[in-house]
Amino acid sequence: EDQVTQSPEALRLQEGESSSLNCSYTVSGLRGLFWYRQDPGKGPEFLFTLYSAGEEKEKERLKATLTKKESFLHITAPKPEDSATYLCAVQDFGNEKLTFGTGTRLTIIP
């Protein structure tokens, strides 16, 4: 069974203080790993898809990387508007569903 574990559960950073969020996964065959952002009271919003180890994707202050066992979401010089819960999900080959982690709640303090 696919498993996704995200750490830490919560992270508080000062504005401008860079850090990384972790997503560890277990699948029989990775078809894709996905990062979503979720603001309070809203549905998740798609950020990135990663398909193979070594792949990297960037968007503004966010960079996602992938290894065979985990993915990192690096946030560089964050701003208060980056505060949100970040969700990681995986899709296994031959599986028409996503398995989500429980998320990391990120708070950026001005």
Added chain:
Amino acid sequence: NAGVTQTPKFQVLKTGQSMTLQCAQDMNHEYMSWYRQDPGMGLRLIHYSVGAGITDQGEVPNGYNVSRSTTEDFPLRLLSAAPSQTSVYFCASSYGGPGQPQHFGDGTRLSIL
């Protein structure tokens, strides 16, 4: 362009009542799905559909029914509400399946007393 629209936004039910959560998308997406989100559990797939007339069960389908008579609409029915179904429900759609970017609605917050 409305995207994915869920109604109602909030609902309180009594145990044993039935209701339908509505989901509509205007992007002509073939793939639609329903998730529930509970504290500490992450998003869990309830049912999904790969096109009109085709539905399948996800991870936690018990107590829920779905149908897909049109591409646009994918309602979720609670047959006899139970307190364990208190949750936030999200509908999502995408062009080509779960491996494509999912467009989520803003959720329905459901409380079962």
